Amino acid sequence: xxxxxxxxxxxxxxxxxxxxxxxxxxxxxxxxxxxxxxxxxxxxxxxxxxxxxxxxxxxxxxxxxxxxxxxxxxxxxxxxxxxxxxxxxxxxxxxxxxxxxxxxxxxxxxxxxxxxxxxxxxxxxxxxxxxxxxxxxxxxxxxxxxxxxxxxxxxxxxxxxxxxxxxxxxxxxxxxxxxxxxxxxxxxxxxxxxxxxxxxxxxxxxxxxxxxxxxxxxxxxxxxxxxxxxxxxxxxxxxxxxxxxxxxxxxxxxxxxxxxxxxxxxxxxxxxxxxxxxxxxxxxxxxxxxxxxxxxxxxxxxxxxxxxxxxxxxxxxxxxxxxxxxxxxxxxxxxxxxxxxxxxxxxxxxxxxx
Numbered sequence: 506x507x508x509x510x511x512x513x514x515x516x517x518x519x520x521x522x523x524x525x526x527x528x529x530x531x532x533x534x535x536x537x538x539x540x541x542x543x544x545x546x547x548x549x550x551x552x553x554x555x556x557x558x559x560x561x562x563x564x565x566x567x568x569x570x571x572x573x574x575x576x577x578x579x580x581x582x583x584x585x586x587x588x589x590x591x592x593x594x595x596x597x598x599x600x601x602x603x604x605x606x607x608x609x610x611x612x613x614x615x616x617x618x619x620x621x622x623x624x625x626x627x628x629x630x631x632x633x634x635x636x637x638x639x640x641x642x643x644x645x646x647x648x649x650x651x652x653x654x655x656x657x658x659x660x661x662x663x664x665x666x667x668x669x670x671x672x673x674x675x676x677x678x679x680x681x682x683x684x685x686x687x688x689x690x691x692x693x694x695x696x697x698x699x700x701x702x703x704x705x706x707x708x709x710x711x712x713x714x715x716x717x718x719x720x721x722x723x724x725x726x727x728x729x730x731x732x733x734x735x736x737x738x739x740x741x742x743x744x745x746x747x748x749x750x751x752x753x754x755x756x757x758x759x760x761x762x763x764x765x766x767x768x769x770x771x772x773x774x775x776x777x778x779x780x781x782x783x784x785x786x787x788x789x790x791x792x793x794x795x796x797x798x799x800x801x802x803x804x805x806x807x808x809x810x811x812x813x814x815x816x817x818x819x820x821x822x823x824x825x826x827x828x829x830x831x832x833x834x835x836x837x838x839x840x841x842x843x844x845x846x847x848x849x850x851x852x853x854x855x856x857x858x859x
Contacts, residue, residue: 557641559594560649562669567834569674570595571649571667572612573639584609589635591615591651592697593667593674598834601780605702606834608804613699614667614676614832616651617812619659620696620760623689624752629658631756660684661693672835673850679827682820690750693817694760699832700804704777707801707809710840711773712857714743716765724769724857726840730809731762731801738762739798739814743769747794749816759798760814770855772847773797775811781837784813785847787829792819795828 558575562568576588584605586594592614596606607613616634620626630636633656640652644666651665660683668675678695687693701707708730714722724743731737735758741748748763755761771786786795796814803810817826833846844855 560641560643562647562649562667564647564669564671566599566672567669567674568595568597568599569593569669571641571651573641573651574635574637586610586612589632591635591639592665592699596834598780600836601778606777606780606782608700608702608808611700611804613701614665614674615698615700616653616663616665616695617698618694618696618757618760619656619661620694620755620757621687621690621692622694622749622751622755623687624754625689626658627752627754627756633658634663655683660686672833674832674834675829676832677827677829678815679825680817681825682822685822687817687820689752691818692749693820694749694757695815695817696757696760696798696812697815698803698810698812699782700808700810701775701777701782702804703807704775704809706776709773709775709797709799709811710843711740711768711797712770712855713740713766713768716741716767719743719767727766729764729766729799731764731799734800734802735759735762737764737766738800739796740764740766740768741796742771742794743767745794747818759800759803759812768797770847770853770857771795772843773811774843775809776837779836781833781835781843782811783833783835783843783846784811785831785833785850786813787851788853789815789828793817793826793828 559570559572559577561570572591572594574589574591576586578585587610590612592612594612619634637653637656642650644650648668653663655662662681662683664679666677708728710728712724713727714724738759751761771788774781774783789795794816798812798814800810815828831850848855
């Protein structure tokens with residue numbers, strides 16, 4: 506009660522967002538409960554845990570919780586979040602009912618794997634980005650940041666920034682290799698996963714074509730659902746003639762399970778009920794490559810994973826690299842609207858018609 510009174514007094518004098526930041530940094534407020542999806546938060550609601558394990562963002566269209574790798578909530582609760590998952594643990598639409606778009610106990614835009622294809626790394630914990638400590642900080646009322654200084658095996662400093670605007674979450678990843686740990690095959694692979702909660706359609710849609718016959722296949726809308734986990738699991742950009750090398754026994758089948766498909770434009774979408782999740786990626790230069798990735802059962806039999814895979818093809822010790830993407834979640838209004846969302850965000854015109 507005292508904390509609420511202090512917050513109200515502070516809000517009248519210096520403003521709600523400033524007071525929320527003060528409360529977060531001083532630990533004035535205890536661990537916040539999991540948001541119930543049917544409770545839409547007013548703009549002056551205090552969203553925060555003093556431990557900095559979760560931070561909450563809300564707009565007129567979305568509300569979400571960003572988490573480091575710590576657990577929160579009550580284990581017996583249906584929305585309990587397990588330790589070992591980071592990124593966006595809860596995402597609700599304003600008119601989307603009380604269901605979390607992501608599987609409640611895990612997350613979306615979760616930093617999952619770091620890999621090099623070198624067998625000397627195979628003894629390391631496969632899920633190190635999910636195990637290693639992360640610091641969570643608020644940069645603004647609609648912007649937060651995860652920082653991972655490195656993992657036990659991988660000398661990679663990672664910073665992940667999330668910014669919420671309306672129905673869109675912008676994400677920027679920045680990495681700095683601290684040592685030369687990727688020399689054998691010359692690339693660094695980073696994998697991010699989003700575990701979708703019981704969608705009616707488990708596959709994804711994108712504009713693409715066959716890799717084996719690019720001249721005979723000018724491109725089309727493709728709906729793809731891999732036959733099983735790790736098979737036909739990732740799709741490279743059109744025009745790329747590069748595939749990563751893997752030593753025998755490579756354990757990340759979502760990276761080695763390369764499909765015969767390639768995308769023409771760097772966006773895809775998936776549908777859940779009346780809503781759509783659109784993943785949009787900034788085009789990379791010749792030293793990097795972004796791939797769509799997916800699993801029909803990544804989050805369990807009813808919960809697919811709609812993922813992506815970034816390759817830095819020339820990691821240099823001490824040299825920062827980055828990539829940028831956006832995720833839109835909204836009412837599904839057809840393929841033309843998906844294209845419009847990508848064009849509006851990227852500034853790139855999609856020369857496409859059915």
